[in-house]
Amino acid sequence: MLQMIRERWRQGFRTGKFPKEEPILPPRFRGLPQFAGECPSDCDRACEVLCPFSACKSGDGRLVLDLGRCLFCADCPACPQGRITFGNDYRLAVRQRQDLLYSGGEYPLAQPLEPERLKLFGRSLKLRQVSAGGCNGCEADCNVLGTLVFDLGRFGIQFVASPRHADGLLLTGPVTENMRSAVLATYEAMPAPKIVIAVGACGINGGPFLHSSEVSPGLDPLLPVDLYIPGCPPHPYTILDGLLRLLDRR
Amino acid sequence: MKDLNPKLLKNGEAIALELVEILDFDDFRDCLLEEVRKQGRVAACFAVPAVEASRGLELFALVARDRNACVAVYRTCIGERFPSLTPSCPQMHLFEREIAEQYGVVPEGHPWLKPLRFHTAWRPGVDAWGRPADQHPRSGEMEFYQVEGEGVHEVAVGPVHAGIIEPGHFRFQCYGEKVMHLEISLGYQHRGIEQMLLNGPHPATMAQMETIAGDTTIGHGLAYCQVLEALSGCEVPAKAQSIRALALELERLANHVGDIGALAGDVGFLPTFSYCGRLRGDYLNLTAALCGSRFGRGLVRPGGVGFDLDPVLAGEMLARLKGIEGNTMGAMEIFFDAPSVLSRFEGRGRLSRSVAEDLGLVGVAAKACAVPRDSRFFHPTGVYRHLFDDLITEETGDAMARAKVRSREITVSIELLRRIGTSLPEGPIRAPVGPLKADALAIALVEGWRGEVVHVGLTGGDGRLRRYKIVDPSFHNWSGLAMAMRDEQISDFPLCNKSFNLSYCGFDL
Numbered sequence: 136m137l138q139m140i141r142e143r144w145r146q147g148f149r150t151g152k153f154p155k156e157e158p159i160l161p162p163r164f165r166g167l168p169q170f171a172g173e174c175p176s177d178c179d180r181a182c183e184v185l186c187p188f189s190a191c192k193s194g195d196g197r198l199v200l201d202l203g204r205c206l207f208c209a210d211c212p213a214c215p216q217g218r219i220t221f222g223n224d225y226r227l228a229v230r231q232r233q234d235l236l237y238s239g240g241e242y243p244l245a246q247p248l249e250p251e252r253l254k255l256f257g258r259s260l261k262l263r264q265v266s267a268g269g270c271n272g273c274e275a276d277c278n279v280l281g282t283l284v285f286d287l288g289r290f291g292i293q294f295v296a297s298p299r300h301a302d303g304l305l306l307t308g309p310v311t312e313n314m315r316s317a318v319l320a321t322y323e324a325m326p327a328p329k330i331v332i333a334v335g336a337c338g339i340n341g342g343p344f345l346h347s348s349e350v351s352p353g354l355d356p357l358l359p360v361d362l363y364i365p366g367c368p369p370h371p372y373t374i375l376d377g378l379l380r381l382l383d384r385r
Numbered sequence: 386m387k388d389l390n391p392k393l394l395k396n397g398e399a400i401a402l403e404l405v406e407i408l409d410f411d412d413f414r415d416c417l418l419e420e421v422r423k424q425g426r427v428a429a430c431f432a433v434p435a436v437e438a439s440r441g442l443e444l445f446a447l448v449a450r451d452r453n454a455c456v457a458v459y460r461t462c463i464g465e466r467f468p469s470l471t472p473s474c475p476q477m478h479l480f481e482r483e484i485a486e487q488y489g490v491v492p493e494g495h496p497w498l499k500p501l502r503f504h505t506a507w508r509p510g511v512d513a514w515g516r517p518a519d520q521h522p523r524s525g526e527m528e529f530y531q532v533e534g535e536g537v538h539e540v541a542v543g544p545v546h547a548g549i550i551e552p553g554h555f556r557f558q559c560y561g562e563k564v565m566h567l568e569i570s571l572g573y574q575h576r577g578i579e580q581m582l583l584n585g586p587h588p589a590t591m592a593q594m595e596t597i598a599g600d601t602t603i604g605h606g607l608a609y610c611q612v613l614e615a616l617s618g619c620e621v622p623a624k625a626q627s628i629r630a631l632a633l634e635l636e637r638l639a640n641h642v643g644d645i646g647a648l649a650g651d652v653g654f655l656p657t658f659s660y661c662g663r664l665r666g667d668y669l670n671l672t673a674a675l676c677g678s679r680f681g682r683g684l685v686r687p688g689g690v691g692f693d694l695d696p697v698l699a700g701e702m703l704a705r706l707k708g709i710e711g712n713t714m715g716a717m718e719i720f721f722d723a724p725s726v727l728s729r730f731e732g733r734g735r736l737s738r739s740v741a742e743d744l745g746l747v748g749v750a751a752k753a754c755a756v757p758r759d760s761r762f763f764h765p766t767g768v769y770r771h772l773f774d775d776l777i778t779e780e781t782g783d784a785m786a787r788a789k790v791r792s793r794e795i796t797v798s799i800e801l802l803r804r805i806g807t808s809l810p811e812g813p814i815r816a817p818v819g820p821l822k823a824d825a826l827a828i829a830l831v832e833g834w835r836g837e838v839v840h841v842g843l844t845g846g847d848g849r850l851r852r853y854k855i856v857d858p859s860f861h862n863w864s865g866l867a868m869a870m871r872d873e874q875i876s877d878f879p880l881c882n883k884s885f886n887l888s889y890c891g892f893d894l
Contacts, residue, residue, distance in 0.1 A: 138718075138719060138722065139656060139719050142656065142660075142715045142716070142718070142719050143656060145711075145712070145715055146660050146712055146715065146716070149663050160673075161670070161673045161674045161677060163673070163674070163675070163676060163677030163692065164673065164677045164678075165677050165678070165683075185588075187587070187588035187589035187592065188589065188592075206592055206682075208592065208682075208683060209676065209677060209678070209682065209683025209684075209691050209692070210683060210686065210691055212588065264548075264549045265545055265552075266549075266550070266551045266552060266574070267552070267573075268573075268574050268575075268576050268890070269551065269574070269599070269890070270596040270597065270598055270599030270600075270890050271551055271598060271599045271600050271888065271889075271890060272596065272599025272600070272602070272680050273599075274549050274550070274551065274599075275599065275600060275680075276679075277549050278549045279662070279665075279666055281662075282659070282662035282663050282665075282666065283659050283662065283663055284662075284663050284666055294548070294549055296547030296548060297547070298545075308574070309576065311573065311574060311575055311576055312504075312521050312524075312575075313502075313503055313504075313524035313572050313573045313574075313575055314524075314544065314552060314573050314574070317544050317545050317552065317573070321545055337596075342596070343589060343592040343593045343595075343596050344576045344577075344578075344581075344593065344596075345589075346581070346589070347576050347577045347578075347580075347581055348577060349504060349575055349576050349577035350576055350577075367592075367596075367682065368599065368680065370679070371666075
């Protein structure tokens with residue numbers, strides 16, 4: 136017993152100060168993309184072909200990067216001129232699919248839920264997580280929100296075991312053929328009103344498995360999505376930031 | 386019987402396909418059984434359509450001879466039906482089911498021939514089970530083994546489980562609380578990775594390799610890169626080898642520490658649960674300091690690594706490691722000292738050494754049954770050639786042994802990190818990778834945190850991948866969990882399951 140108390144003392148208090156204080160992320164962290172200068176007028180639009188996940192579109196001197204498809208690759212092969220780099224901003228969650236089409240400037244961060252659902256879920260949100268072909272990366276980064284560093288419970292958000300107890304579905308993975316019916320059944324089993332959150336590039340648009348005949352790809356064709364959290368996988372703070380924005384807590 | 390005189394490969398080597406003799410099926414079977422009798426293990430077995438279509442399918446088996454640090458390659462041809470080897474060699478049971486599902490051929494006499502991942506066959510118009518070949522099979526639709534009798538009942542769990550876990554279906558046959566039999570049906574995470582690799586490598590391939598199992602990003606990424614390097618004759622610079630090993634050990638640490646915490650959580654021992662949950666993140670953050678991603682995305686690249694590690698950063702990482710190490714040891718000490726913890730873990734989910742060997746288990750699950758399996762030790766590459774000599778095994782084969790293997794591996798990995806971090810070589814971190822050799826076969830064995838990750842690449846005449854085989858350690862080890870549950874209480878399933886902590890997506894591909 137004494138040993139346990141001593142250990143408790145040594146391990147200290149570790150819950151982060153988020154959201155009062157911004158998290159410190161490593162210098163090599165890849166967050167919100169940055170674009171160096173304008174696309175040259177004679178650009179051959181190589182990026183549209185070179186990104187293996189078709190995340191780039193170019194036109195009118197503007198490069199549009201679809202963060203729903205982007206994997207934030209360290210060795211982004213898209214722009215031969217090297218215009219695409221990744222900054223340190225971890226806040227990436229949005230409410231609409233088209234908000235993920237980013238071409239620099241201000242990023243349309245997620246707005247809170249509309250008043251009716253906000254009133255219901257703002258102080259207590261129970262989520263049912265379903266992995267539908269996820270690689271366990273996004274799943275792990277959701278799981279970690281329950282640890283004492285993030286302590287999701289202090290915001291009134293909790294992952295629950297049964298869809299009957301849930302206010303929302305948090306989905307990861309590209310929705311494989313073999314999981315499609317389970318995803319839809321889970322959604323059906325949740326009482327209305329409900330919300331749907333797509334976490335990670337797979338859940339949004341199929342991620343690295345975009346072109347597989349065994350995946351959907353992503354949640355968009357199947358269910359109405361209320362919150363998109365991009366990344367492969369998103370940083371836990373990216374997910375937490377998105378959830379808090381949805382509940383008007385940031 | 387034909388003499389055992391196969392072509393031998395070392396880990397990370399390629400061989401010209403024309404040097405591998407095509408055996409008669411009978412000779413192939415005799416050789417394989419003899420290899421396994423001499424303690425060889427089937428590291429990978431797969432089929433591929435023969436170049437001349439009239440020859441049907443070619444069947445390859447790669448048998449690891451651990452004590453000789455090499456892999457024996459066998460090759461034969463099969464038609465629509467072939468005699469199953471599983472009755473005399475249980476290690477083959479899943480490989481044969483996989484071949485049946487992928488190519489619609491039937492291993493005759495297979496005692497447990499059911500689908501593995503529930504997808505349509507890769508050859509159009511055929512199905513080993515006579516299902517409509519033009520429709521996607523329904524996941525989990527197969528005949529489950531059933532026990533009947535008074536007081537016997539069945540419990541079905543999944544695919545969607547309580548908690549944030551990947552999907553899978555478990556079917557228990559119980560008598561009261563006691564589990565007589567557990568059947569595990571997976572495939573829900575199947576994304577068709579091996580099939581997408583045909584004619585590869587493609588630009589998207591590296592990202593797909595890193596997400597075969599996201600918690601084994603480095604393990605699978607490394608195995609893939611080693612296959613490409615072997616096939617192209619690329620020599621990886623010494624510094625890149627060091628950084629790769631560093632990342633592989635960090636991945637092991639994060640997951641092992643997380644597992645100890647989760648095990649503590651499963652028996653309600655909250656102090657270690659809380660500490661290890663946080664400490665796991667600390668190890669992930671060390672990986673993020675190296676490459677920006679907590680899971681190591683973007684670090685391992687063909688020919689080397691994508692991020693350099695200068696002495697300043699290495700020093701910072703080692704200093705952080707020192708603090709994390711103290712807390713990790715403290716968190717584990719109270720766990721392994723608590724009588725309430727020991728009484729819950731000791732004797733649960735026991736697996737005998739002979740079952741572990743018969744099923745071809747690898748990694749933590751095998752080591753806990755006193756079966757020495759570690760490709761860092763038996764098939765070392767890079768810095769492991771001179772740095773690794775600490776092969777860990779436990780005797781009891783129960784959940785306690787699996788926890789102890791992890792805790793002892795944590796100590797070894799921290800020591801390895803320190804040795805690698807303080808002796809980083811100078812020089813480049815990446816070498817150019819040329820085109821792949823035509824008609825060649827290469828194998829890579831990487832000791833991921835769960836166990837041996839096996840990748841095999843086979844190129845065609847155009848130097849593109851004709852077949853790419855991935856074997857995650859979970860492929861073998863799920864059968865171990867099913868066996869470990871026999872005669873256990875069903876309420877102990879979460880604990881036993883966590884003590885294995887296997888990958889669903891790594892199995893499902």
